[in-house]
Amino acid sequence: MGRSLEISFKDVSEMDMTVIDSGSLRNLCVDILIAEGFGQDVSTDIVDVLLEADLRGIPSHGVARLKRYIDERNAGHIKLNKTPSIEYETPLSAVVDGRGGPGQSVSKWAMNLAIEKAGNNLVGFVSVRNSNHYGITAYYSEMALEKDMIGIAMTNSYPLVVPTFGREAVLGTNPFSIAIPGSRHPFILDMATSVVTRGKLEVYDRLAKVIPEGWAVDSLGVDTNSPGEVLANFNNRRPGGILPLGGSGEEFGGHKGYGLSLLVDLVSAGLSFGSWSALTYREGVAGVCHFFGAMDLKLFGEPESMKQQIQSIIDGVVSSEKARGSEKIYYHGEKEELSRMYSLSKGVTLDPKTVRNLVALAERNNLQIPGQLLQ
Amino acid sequence: MGRSLEISFKDVSEMDMTVIDSGSLRNLCVDILIAEGFGQDVSTDIVDVLLEADLRGIPSHGVARLKRYIDERNAGHIKLNKTPSIEYETPLSAVVDGRGGPGQSVSKWAMNLAIEKAGNNLVGFVSVRNSNHYGITAYYSEMALEKDMIGIAMTNSYPLVVPTFGREAVLGTNPFSIAIPGSRHPFILDMATSVVTRGKLEVYDRLAKVIPEGWAVDSLGVDTNSPGEVLANFNNRRPGGILPLGGSGEEFGGHKGYGLSLLVDLVSAGLSFGSWSALTYREGVAGVCHFFGAMDLKLFGEPESMKQQIQSIIDGVVSSEKARGSEKIYYHGEKEELSRMYSLSKGVTLDPKTVRNLVALAERNNLQIPGQLLQ
Numbered sequence: 088m089g090r091s092l093e094i095s096f097k098d099v100s101e102m103d104m105t106v107i108d109s110g111s112l113r114n115l116c117v118d119i120l121i122a123e124g125f126g127q128d129v130s131t132d133i134v135d136v137l138l139e140a141d142l143r144g145i146p147s148h149g150v151a152r153l154k155r156y157i158d159e160r161n162a163g164h165i166k167l168n169k170t171p172s173i174e175y176e177t178p179l180s181a182v183v184d185g186r187g188g189p190g191q192s193v194s195k196w197a198m199n200l201a202i203e204k205a206g207n208n209l210v211g212f213v214s215v216r217n218s219n220h221y222g223i224t225a226y227y228s229e230m231a232l233e234k235d236m237i238g239i240a241m242t243n244s245y246p247l248v249v250p251t252f253g254r255e256a257v258l259g260t261n262p263f264s265i266a267i268p269g270s271r272h273p274f275i276l277d278m279a280t281s282v283v284t285r286g287k288l289e290v291y292d293r294l295a296k297v298i299p300e301g302w303a304v305d306s307l308g309v310d311t312n313s314p315g316e317v318l319a320n321f322n323n324r325r326p327g328g329i330l331p332l333g334g335s336g337e338e339f340g341g342h343k344g345y346g347l348s349l350l351v352d353l354v355s356a357g358l359s360f361g362s363w364s365a366l367t368y369r370e371g372v373a374g375v376c377h378f379f380g381a382m383d384l385k386l387f388g389e390p391e392s393m394k395q396q397i398q399s400i401i402d403g404v405v406s407s408e409k410a411r412g413s414e415k416i417y418y419h420g421e422k423e424e425l426s427r428m429y430s431l432s433k434g435v436t437l438d439p440k441t442v443r444n445l446v447a448l449a450e451r452n453n454l455q456i457p458g459q460l461l462q
Numbered sequence: 463m464g465r466s467l468e469i470s471f472k473d474v475s476e477m478d479m480t481v482i483d484s485g486s487l488r489n490l491c492v493d494i495l496i497a498e499g500f501g502q503d504v505s506t507d508i509v510d511v512l513l514e515a516d517l518r519g520i521p522s523h524g525v526a527r528l529k530r531y532i533d534e535r536n537a538g539h540i541k542l543n544k545t546p547s548i549e550y551e552t553p554l555s556a557v558v559d560g561r562g563g564p565g566q567s568v569s570k571w572a573m574n575l576a577i578e579k580a581g582n583n584l585v586g587f588v589s590v591r592n593s594n595h596y597g598i599t600a601y602y603s604e605m606a607l608e609k610d611m612i613g614i615a616m617t618n619s620y621p622l623v624v625p626t627f628g629r630e631a632v633l634g635t636n637p638f639s640i641a642i643p644g645s646r647h648p649f650i651l652d653m654a655t656s657v658v659t660r661g662k663l664e665v666y667d668r669l670a671k672v673i674p675e676g677w678a679v680d681s682l683g684v685d686t687n688s689p690g691e692v693l694a695n696f697n698n699r700r701p702g703g704i705l706p707l708g709g710s711g712e713e714f715g716g717h718k719g720y721g722l723s724l725l726v727d728l729v730s731a732g733l734s735f736g737s738w739s740a741l742t743y744r745e746g747v748a749g750v751c752h753f754f755g756a757m758d759l760k761l762f763g764e765p766e767s768m769k770q771q772i773q774s775i776i777d778g779v780v781s782s783e784k785a786r787g788s789e790k791i792y793y794h795g796e797k798e799e800l801s802r803m804y805s806l807s808k809g810v811t812l813d814p815k816t817v818r819n820l821v822a823l824a825e826r827n828n829l830q831i832p833g834q835l836l837q
Contacts (some may be wrong), residue, residue: 179554179585180761209554210585214762250779252788257779267728274728276721282714301714308785326783332708332715335785339657339676339714340707346651346794349779353642353649357772358762365778386555387589387733397732403740404625404632404724408701410683410710413627419721 105442106434107459113138115449115457116150122452123157125167125189132192136222141435144426147286148223151441154448156189156220164373165189165219171196179210182359185218190242190375194221198230198240198379205236205381214354215377216361220244225277225420228266231381232273235390238266239380241351243364247321248281249328251337251345254308256321256328259364260284261351266420268384269398270391275420280348281329285321288314288329301334303327310335354378434459480817481809482834488513490824490832491525497827498532500542500564507567511597516810519801522661523598526816529823531564531595539748540564540594546571554585557734560593565617565750569596573605573615573754580611580756589729590752591736595619600652600795603641606756607648610765613641614755616726618739622696623656624703626712626720629683631696631703634739635659636726641795643759644773645766650795655723656704660696663689663704676709678702685710729753809834 120130141149166187204211231238244259264277331344362374495505516524541562579586606613619634706719737749
């Protein structure tokens with residue numbers, strides 16, 4: 088499990104990349120969605136979340152998704168004339184039917200409901216069924232931070248991940264996020280429960296690189312070094328897929344990653360009576376399920392001193408001695424924040440395909456194309 | 463990340479192992495603790511949890527710990543004349559000071575408090591500081607199941623784990639467990655957030671086997687194949703230690719395991735104003751912190767149909783196609799349940815060192831030694 092196969096993603100991003108200031112990019116994307124009939128509010132919801140991913144250096148969940156969302160609306164997965172409905176409710180919780188609405192709009196609404204309940208009663212949990220892809224998970228967990236609450240968010244997703252000892256991709260990459268406020272900065276864990284995401288396999292495939300053993304299995308459930316084979320199996324709906332965090336078998340804890348992935352499905356789809364990952368994206372229905380939570384720090388004492396206590400733990404870890412060859416131990420959320428600061432000042436970097444798609448979408452809606460995309 | 467280094471632990475356990483029926487073992491262990499001055503209630507609390515680990519095939523957390531607990535009582539870490547106190551409380555939550563009491567007694571008490579609160583208000587969360595080693599984490603999460611509640615338990619622990627890009631073991635193996643009721647059986651995830659436990663390194667060391675890259679690092683923070691070196695560094699308080707789930711660096715998601723481990727410390731020590739892992743077991747104080755939660759399924763609807771929904775997801779995963787060479791996909795908690803059924807019928811297997819320690823403890827307290835231990 089060495090460092091030999093590390094590929095700097097900068098190597099990819101420096102080829103033919105376009106840089107655009109985030110304000111211009113945001114306006115263009117909102118205008119495109121409005122022109123495509125998404126309406127002002129939904130367009131803003133979607134672009135806010137997608138752009139946040141680009142700012143943080145997570146382009147797989149950024150505005151590159153805009154075209155896919157429009158396609159999914161056209162295919163009927165994303166429904167624009169529906170608002171979420173509460174199907175069951177207690178003072179501390181709710182089950183929400185997203186009614187096929189855009190994942191970002193449904194999820195902001197549901198997370199706000201969790202926060203509102205926690206504001207009244209210290210705790211709020213909301214399970215959601217029948218929604219769509221919602222973008223980066225941390226966007227929602229972080230919404231709780233400004234209220235001095237712990238935020239929780241998770242989602243199931245298109246099936247790409249094989250359980251330990253299995254060969255069928257029945258689980259999603261099923262990410263979850265927990266955000267905890269500190270006195271100087273928060274701790275924001277946001278992780279796919281798989282060892283890697285599909286996007287990373289696509290990067291290796293484009294570069295014609297092999298993937299290390301422990302990332303994915305072929306159609307027999309055996310470790311493979313070929314990202315192209317895994318992606319082809321996805322496209323042809325053959326067995327095989329990405330491994331859970333911890334890799335294949337149990338030697339490196341793959342059963343733990345499998346457990347985390349199944350946990351996300353049980354909580355999001357189980358507690359909402361929705362579709363688990365294997366049943367999402369079938370017969371014109373996305374059916375994605377989420378789970379959101381907010382827990383007020385006042386559950387456990389005075390928030391200001393608790394945030395100092397939390398900060399002291401984070402500080403203790405990151406100030407411990409570094410490994411040979413390493414200069415820094417990061418806390419979770421730090422890399423994303425550093426990237427965000429950089430992007431806000433220097434602009435957002437887009438790959439050529441994303442630029443082409445945005446230009447085409449702008450052209451078909453007779454929108455003015457920012458000069459930065461035409462250079 | 464292949465299967466080449468897998469060692470069957472049966473190879474170890476078949477050498478000179480002793481089998482004893484669980485009832486006799488339980489009585490002996492309770493009698494030893496009572497004779498050592500632990501009192502009836504505490505002795506029963508401790509042995510119930512330890513024996514449950516042996517029954518499930520987790521001897522590292524079993525009655526082998528009995529001698530260590532007695533030593534820790536003698537060293538003043540475990541205090542027997544103290545009961546837990548509630549330092550802060552809301553209808554949904556509490557912060558408990560374990561006052562140095564035995565981890566099992568403190569934790570049963572705290573988890574019952576969480577369950578009681580959830581019984582009254584659907585949700586109960588209890589953070590605990592100043593406790594001791596509590597045994598297997600699933601013991602406590604499972605306590606919620608019979609009430610149709612989701613159970614949550616986690617603990618920080620003696621520092622053995624290095625953060626990503628670090629070389630100092632400042633984090634514990636920090637396990638957490640979530641138990642979710644199903645209609646036929648529960649899902650019980652119980653996992654150390656490290657890739658392996660110290661006990662596994664000890665087994666490899668005894669067998670003079672190398673450990674695979676991705677399990678542990680040396681005092682420079684570099685991957686090592688020598689379990690003996692890692693254990694010697696622990697004993698001499700030099701840097702180095704076990705890696706988080708996902709291994710070293712970020713290629714296999716080691717930053718995710720690091721995040722899970724830090725999360726456990728932030729929740730258990732952060733929300734209880736207690737000692738995080740790096741500060742445990744100092745100056746005669748164990749200071750271990752836990753976190754317990756209970757969430758009634760009625761938060762989200764009618765429990766019976768919800769348990770059927772949960773069961774259908776678990777059934778869907780385990781009935782999916784198997785990898786070549788694999789016969790079964792397990793749900794979490796299944797292997798432990800199978801081992802438990804076997805041990806209850808055929809007896810508990812103990813290694814020679816544990817038998818020697820139990821016999822010595824019985825002798826020094828003039829207790830009758832079961833014949834099964836003398837064969």
